[in-house]
Amino acid sequence: MNAHTLLGGRGLRRRRLLQGAAGLTVGFTLAPGSTGVLAQSPAPAPLPGSMNSYRRLEGWLRVGTDGTITIFSGKVELGQGIATALTQIVADELDVEMSRIRLVSGDTARSPNEGVTAGSLSVEQSGVALRHAAAEARALLIAAARTRLGGRIAPDAALATRDGFVVAPGGERIAYADLASEARLEREIVQTPRAKPVAERRLIGRSVERVDIPGKVTGAPMYVQDIRLPGMLHGRVVRPPSPRARLVSIDEAGARALPGVVVIVRDGNFIGVAAEREEQAAAAVASLRASARWEEVATLPPSDASLFAGMKKMASEDAVVSRKTDAAALARATRRVQADYTRAFQLHASIGPSCSVAQWQDGKLTVWSHAQGPFQQRADLAMTFGLPPADVRVIHRDGSGCYGHNGADDVGLDAALVARATNGRPVKLQWSREDEFQWEPCGSAMVIGMQAALDADGRIVDWNHELWSHTHSMRPGDPDGDNLLASWHLATPKRQSPARNIPQPAGGGDRNAIPLYDFPNQTVTNHLIPEMPVRVSALRTLGAYANVFALESFMDELALAAGSDPVAFRLRHMKDPRARAVIEKVAAMAGWRPGTQATTSSGISRGYGLAFAKYKNLAVYTAVIAEVSVERATGVVKVPRAWCAADAGMIINPDGFANQMEGGMIQSASWTLLEAAPYDRTRMLARAWSDYPILRFSDVPRIEVELIDRPEEPPKGVGEGTQGPMAAAIGNAFAHATGVRLRDLPLTPARVKAALA
Amino acid sequence: MNLDVNGERRTVDAPAQTPLLNVLRNDLGLNGAKYGCGQGQCGACTVLVNGAAVRSCVTPIASLANARITTLEGLGTAERPHALQKAFIAEQAVQCGYCIGGMIMTASAFLAGKRNPDESAIRAALDNNLCRCGTHNRIVRAVQRAARELA
Numbered sequence: 001m002n003a004h005t006l007l008g009g010r011g012l013r014r015r016r017l018l019q020g021a022a023g024l025t026v027g028f029t030l031a032p033g034s035t036g037v038l039a040q041s042p043a044p045a046p047l048p049g050s051m052n053s054y055r056r057l058e059g060w061l062r063v064g065t066d067g068t069i070t071i072f073s074g075k076v077e078l079g080q081g082i083a084t085a086l087t088q089i090v091a092d093e094l095d096v097e098m099s100r101i102r103l104v105s106g107d108t109a110r111s112p113n114e115g116v117t118a119g120s121l122s123v124e125q126s127g128v129a130l131r132h133a134a135a136e137a138r139a140l141l142i143a144a145a146r147t148r149l150g151g152r153i154a155p156d157a158a159l160a161t162r163d164g165f166v167v168a169p170g171g172e173r174i175a176y177a178d179l180a181s182e183a184r185l186e187r188e189i190v191q192t193p194r195a196k197p198v199a200e201r202r203l204i205g206r207s208v209e210r211v212d213i214p215g216k217v218t219g220a221p222m223y224v225q226d227i228r229l230p231g232m233l234h235g236r237v238v239r240p241p242s243p244r245a246r247l248v249s250i251d252e253a254g255a256r257a258l259p260g261v262v263v264i265v266r267d268g269n270f271i272g273v274a275a276e277r278e279e280q281a282a283a284a285v286a287s288l289r290a291s292a293r294w295e296e297v298a299t300l301p302p303s304d305a306s307l308f309a310g311m312k313k314m315a316s317e318d319a320v321v322s323r324k325t326d327a328a329a330l331a332r333a334t335r336r337v338q339a340d341y342t343r344a345f346q347l348h349a350s351i352g353p354s355c356s357v358a359q360w361q362d363g364k365l366t367v368w369s370h371a372q373g374p375f376q377q378r379a380d381l382a383m384t385f386g387l388p389p390a391d392v393r394v395i396h397r398d399g400s401g402c403y404g405h406n407g408a409d410d411v412g413l414d415a416a417l418v419a420r421a422t423n424g425r426p427v428k429l430q431w432s433r434e435d436e437f438q439w440e441p442c443g444s445a446m447v448i449g450m451q452a453a454l455d456a457d458g459r460i461v462d463w464n465h466e467l468w469s470h471t472h473s474m475r476p477g478d479p480d481g482d483n484l485l486a487s488w489h490l491a492t493p494k495r496q497s498p499a500r501n502i503p504q505p506a507g508g509g510d511r512n513a514i515p516l517y518d519f520p521n522q523t524v525t526n527h528l529i530p531e532m533p534v535r536v537s538a539l540r541t542l543g544a545y546a547n548v549f550a551l552e553s554f555m556d557e558l559a560l561a562a563g564s565d566p567v568a569f570r571l572r573h574m575k576d577p578r579a580r581a582v583i584e585k586v587a588a589m590a591g592w593r594p595g596t597q598a599t600t601s602s603g604i605s606r607g608y609g610l611a612f613a614k615y616k617n618l619a620v621y622t623a624v625i626a627e628v629s630v631e632r633a634t635g636v637v638k639v640p641r642a643w644c645a646a647d648a649g650m651i652i653n654p655d656g657f658a659n660q661m662e663g664g665m666i667q668s669a670s671w672t673l674l675e676a677a678p679y680d681r682t683r684m685l686a687r688a689w690s691d692y693p694i695l696r697f698s699d700v701p702r703i704e705v706e707l708i709d710r711p712e713e714p715p716k717g718v719g720e721g722t723q724g725p726m727a728a729a730i731g732n733a734f735a736h737a738t739g740v741r742l743r744d745l746p747l748t749p750a751r752v753k754a755a756l757a
Numbered sequence: 758m759n760l761d762v763n764g765e766r767r768t769v770d771a772p773a774q775t776p777l778l779n780v781l782r783n784d785l786g787l788n789g790a791k792y793g794c795g796q797g798q799c800g801a802c803t804v805l806v807n808g809a810a811v812r813s814c815v816t817p818i819a820s821l822a823n824a825r826i827t828t829l830e831g832l833g834t835a836e837r838p839h840a841l842q843k844a845f846i847a848e849q850a851v852q853c854g855y856c857i858g859g860m861i862m863t864a865s866a867f868l869a870g871k872r873n874p875d876e877s878a879i880r881a882a883l884d885n886n887l888c889r890c891g892t893h894n895r896i897v898r899a900v901q902r903a904a905r906e907l908a
Contacts, residue, residue: 079853216854217842219789219830226788278779352855401853401890433794666891689798697880700893
């Protein structure tokens with residue numbers, strides 16, 4: 001995506017907004033020895049993916065004298081398999097084995113700044129840039145070989161590349177390593193390099209095995225949690241019990257006297273500990289927590305249905321993000337349908353609580369981090385400590401899957417605050433399960449009002465989607481505030497950045513609120529509620545999860561009102577052939593037949609539901625069918641089976657693609673059936689998994705995924721394609737099974753029993 | 758205190774109430790067992806004690822004086838992987854991988870002495886191990902594949 005197209009005419013505010021958002025950052029910190037886009041003039045030719053903003057070849061790819069290829073990416077491995085996909089893309093384009101490629105990703109001292117690894121953009125931005133960097137390198141290596149071979153080959157001889165060599169027609173071959181200096185790979189890329197045609201691809205499109213799995217199943221030190229540095233201490237924090245709590249008193253001396261405790265750092269409401277051993281740090285935290293006296297304030301909203309009525313009344317920034325009018329079509333309206341949908345605050349709930357290692361040396365800070373945006377985290381760390389960003393280095397290491405903005409950024413600051421008091425000894429700071437559940441940002445609660453009109457022919461002639469939500473992105477990297485948790489708790493607190501919405505076409509709260517269907521009249525209105533009584537930020541798909549749930553549930557409600565089959569009804573309103581193709585494919589996969597009756601036996605009702613979305617209206621096309629069973633006596637809803645058809649253009653790695661779709665569907669089933677962050681008017685209440693259950697093996701649907709490959713189309717992001725459609729497919733299947741529509745997420749047994757009573 | 762870890766006698770200088778997880782990770786430099794909750798609720802820290810799956814985050818080392826402890830590293834290595842490790846690679850049964858060590862250890866205790874467990878038995882055996890990426894079905898397939906190889 002080109003950042004400039006998103007900036008539109010809105011100027012600086014939008015520009016700043018992008019820096020913390022899913023889009024590519026506009027300003028760059030340049031690697032040593034390179035010149036970047038800001039130094040150039042006049043307007044250079046546009047280049048593909050992130051290369052457009054970072055135009056030096058050696059910033060993406062280097063050929064070592066030992067034959068290794070080092071590639072550099074600003075995108076980071078989150079468990080989505082991006083390290084494999086990027087390696088695979090370069091190996092294919094450059095004709096080298098994957099094992100020769102070393103990936104440097106998310107190191108602020110070495111990698112290009114490609115913004116946050118979010119929004120399913122890594123292949124589109126980094127993958128496309130690396131593919132073209134490899135194409136450029138390959139062309140330069142061939143040219144250097146041609147010069148070297150001179151008169152020994154015909155001037156127009158076709159030189160091939162194979163397994164790290166340039167190969168001449170006579171069989172003579174020269175290793176890339178021997179050509180690297182002559183090829184002068186340290187240069188600016190001035191026009192789009194020509195990548196291989198589809199027919200010559202060897203690895204793109206194949207299910208190559210993930211490069212990180214052998215290490216992860218044998219206990220190799222793959223994760224930030226596995227870093228062990230000489231002299232390293234173990235850190236923990238004592239967090240306030242509620243968002244606005246103020247520390248009145250605490251017995252620091254008692255904790256300091258405990259065995260192994262090296263330092264207790266108190267700064268305002270921030271309390272951190274470092275000890276020689278991990279359990280000693282935990283014991284110190286327990287002692288401090290027991291002695292701490294806090295003054296608490298009830299700042300949280302209600303957690304019952306009145307939350308949503310309250311959200312509609314809160315001050316909001318309002319924008320109509322889509323409008324189409326056709327008076328003649330509107331005049332045909334014979335029937336109006338209206339419904340409100342809601343979604344609770346939900347947690348990322350990573351299996352591993354956030355962890356980071358920090359070390360101070362000569363006034364400079366190094367942080368090892370599993371955050372999604374190393375440069376953005378660095379910006380906020382620098383802001384917190386009043387340092388130039390160059391004095392802070394963030395190095396990405398894998399962590400537990402994050403699914404958005406969890407505690408990963410915050411824990412880096414915690415580690416840095418404690419490590420500042422340890423005379424250069426590094427500190428590994430580990431959040432507890434309770435820390436994570438209480439302080440990670442939630443995905444915002446949302447309320448969505450839908451209203452539409454049908455004509456006498458059962459066709460939608462008017463469509464209105466109006467949503468109220470807090471923001472879905474409070475990530476670090478916003479120059480107008482500091483978004484690291486502990487910075488707000490310091491004696492001289494930092495201010496959080498103002499809440500903003502990510503603009504269309506990607507959208508934030510309004511992501512996927514604009515229907516892909518063709519309606520003659522439509523109005524989509526976004527109400528961004530700037531206030532944030534519950535801490536919120538990006539949870540996988542942002543607003544798309546709830547918007548697609550509402551949109552696609554409502555499509556079924558309208559199909560019912562029109563007396564139409566849900567598949568036929570969608571196809572009737574959809575022109576996009578790729579959208580039609582996934583809908584038709586999933587219907588075939590599941591054996592969808594119009595008019596199929598739901599069944600009930602032994603008190604269990606069973607039904608099927610379908611839903612569709614094109615993620616962000618920019619990425620993967622996804623259609624899902626879910627089978628749902630409803631135990632009427634208990635209200636327990638299960639999803640025994642689900643089907644998915646998807647199209648993301650050129651497929652890089654089919655198995656990796658399928659893995660993302662399966663995982664997204666299961667995670668969405670968990671959100672949809674079980675998940676709401678518990679809180680009272682003062683405190684967030686989840687402390688353990690028993691307070692925030694997620695879907696378990698016995699309740700996970702069996703899933704079939706089929707992919708449509710379009711090798712001539714650009715590759716699109718896949719990681720967030722299924723969550724919205726899966727939620728709506730479950731809701732639609734519930735309605736099919738029971739004849740009753742549930743419009744509030746999650747579909748808990750209590751809600752089901754009440755609805756069926 | 759002496760511990761038998763992955764077939765080796767290891768001497769550890771740690772208080773008796775120290776959780777086994779901390780000793781494995783911080784004293785012995787083993788990465789396979791992961792900290793997930795410290796409450797025995799997620800399974801990421803699972804290891805074998807005398808062949809049984811145990812939550813190392815809530816197991817004090819005091820209770821392990823004469824016990825055989827096996828971690829993910831003791832099951833197999835990258836060069837000589839255990840059937841389960843091979844099966845998890847073959848099925849690409851990993852997304853972030855943070856829970857996977859615990860899954861493999863739980864599965865290894867479950868598979869001991871079972872010839873051909875059916876799918877629902879495998880699911881039930883893994884029900885107290887949490888996965889957030891949604892890799893469940895691949896994990897089940899990997900356990901089935903390993904069961905066939907071990908049978």
